[in-house]
Amino acid sequence: MIDQPLRVGFIPLVDAAALIVAVDKGFTKAEGLNVELVREVSWSNVRDKLNIGLFEAAHLLAPVAIASSLGLGHVKVPIVASFNLGINGNAITVSPALHAALMSELDGDPTDPMATAQALRRVVVARARAGADPLTFGMTFPFSTHNYQLRFWMAAGGVDPDEDVRLVVLPPPYMVESLANGHVDAFCVGAPWNSVAVDLGVGHILHFVSDILLRAAEKVLAMRQSWAEKNPDTVAALTRAHVSAAAFIEAPENRNEIAAILAKPHHIGVSPEVLLRTLDGRLKIAPDGTMRESGRYLLVGREGAGRPDPVQAAWLYAQMVRWGQAAISPEALKIAQGVFRPDLYDAALGIIGSAPTDVPDAVGAFAGPPFDPSNIAAHLAAFEIVHMKS
Structure with missing residues (x-):
């Protein structure tokens, strides 16, 4: 057991479920980790505390991890993600x-x-x-x-x-x-x-x-690259704990228990019934009670959701380029893709993983051509409204 607690920041959202369940159900303890969860209200707080070392890891917006690694909008602090906390949602x-x-x-x-x-x-x-x-x-x-x-x-x-x-x-x-x-x-x-x-x-x-988007990387388990490189065993243990938690969450017979865990005031703090609808992908979409169901609403562990996919990182970087937040360059694309680390995921589990094949281009956008991460300029040229940096 690691005596010094690992402080991990999160925002009260359902895609923090793997983080919360990993601690609450003892999956982190089983890996020899002492994890302290810290609830935050804003993404800037989470990012800043991770960047300066007040957090060892964090529930983080996937694009924030990329922006931090590129030095966009704030100081440059390279981030790595060994686990996807949520796809869609x-x-x-x-x-x-x-x-x-x-x-x-x-x-x-x-x-x-x-x-x-x-x-x-x-x-x-x-x-x-x-x-x-x-x-x-x-x-x-x-x-x-x-x-x-x-x-x-x-x-x-x-x-x-x-x-x-x-x-x-x-x-x-x-x-x-x-x-x-x-x-x-x-x-x-x-x-x-x-x-x-x-x-x-x-x-x-x-x-x-x-x-x-049929498949959109949403939140990641983020760590400073420098910390991850110094603590490879801890990174592997954290990753395994979250894989176990995600599998527990995806088991339908556990959903009521998970909703009750997430509903606690120091976690998300809304009613278990609302959380259960979210986990089941069956949502009330109108005040009159109209319901809509989708098996793709939020993927926590199923369909390979936990394994980081660099193609997703490339798509997010392409949006930064499209809307004038980042200049286009092969070097920046390489850095962006390097944030998503399937190798760390695979090493933690002792497997050789592969990208999901259910969505041919790994993104599945409703408009535009299939995404090609090897030619972002050509991909963006297919859209009429683009605000790239000149």
């Missing part, structure tokens, strides 16, 4: 007023993101003609999957996210109140906050992120 939630406006303009299936993105375009144009303020969308961080997923969806329908709407940063726990107060018209966030908005009658879930 986000949703886009809109106010009742915006939902009504979108449905009145909809031409097609409301679960089709192209149809809703084109409806959004018509709503945006109508508001501009009427002299109304631009719509405001909340997302969790500039370097976040939420930011890129919102932008990808909007742009596919002809809405320029930098010209036609406002995107603002809000910590996940503050999203619902901001929607209820009219500070934002919509948001993209991870579970359970979309469901909380629906249950309170202040929001409609418009899309699961799996409508937009």
Whole structure:
């Protein structure tokens, strides 16, 4: 047993489940680790405390790990991720007023993101003609999957996210109140906050992120590269503990127990019933009780979700390039892909792993050509709305 506790930061979201369950059910202890979980409210807090060494590891937005390694938006601290804490799990939630406006303009299936993105375009144009303020969308961080997923969806329908709407940063726990107060018209966030908005009658879930991308790396178990290199046995033990926790979470007979664990005030602090719906991928999407089910809503361990995939890192880097956050270069792409470390995952488990084959390009975006990580410039050239650095 390691006497000195490993401090691990997290945000109250369901994709922190493997972290929480690893500690609560004793999987970290079984690996000889003494882990102290520290709940935080914002991603900047988590990033900063990880970067300066107050945390040994953290539940972290996958793009933040890449941005930190590239020195984008903050100090440059190389990060590695030996385990994916979640694939998918986000949703886009809109106010009742915006939902009504979108449905009145909809031409097609409301679960089709192209149809809703084109409806959004018509709503945006109508508001501009009427002299109304631009719509405001909340997302969790500039370097976040939420930011890129919102932008990808909007742009596919002809809405320029930098010209036609406002995107603002809000910590996940503050999203619902901001929607209820009219500070934002919509948001993209991870579970359970979309469901909380629906249950309170202040929001409609418009899309699961799996409508937009079949497979999207969301959060990672992040560590400073320098610390990981000095502590390879601890990294391996942490990784194994999370693999065990993920397997426990994915077993349907454990779901009620897991929901109760996550519901504790010092973990996520919302009702077990909401958390159970999230884990089962069966969500209430409207205040009237309409339900929607998806086997891809949130993948914690199944379908190879835990093993980091450098193609996912390349896609996130491509979004940073598309929206002017990063310059395009082979060196930066290599650094970005090097954040996701399947070799550390494989070494911890004593296996030779492989990438999932259920999604041919490993991303499965609803619009644009298949993703080619070897030619990001050509991939981005296929899109009409791009704001690359000149």
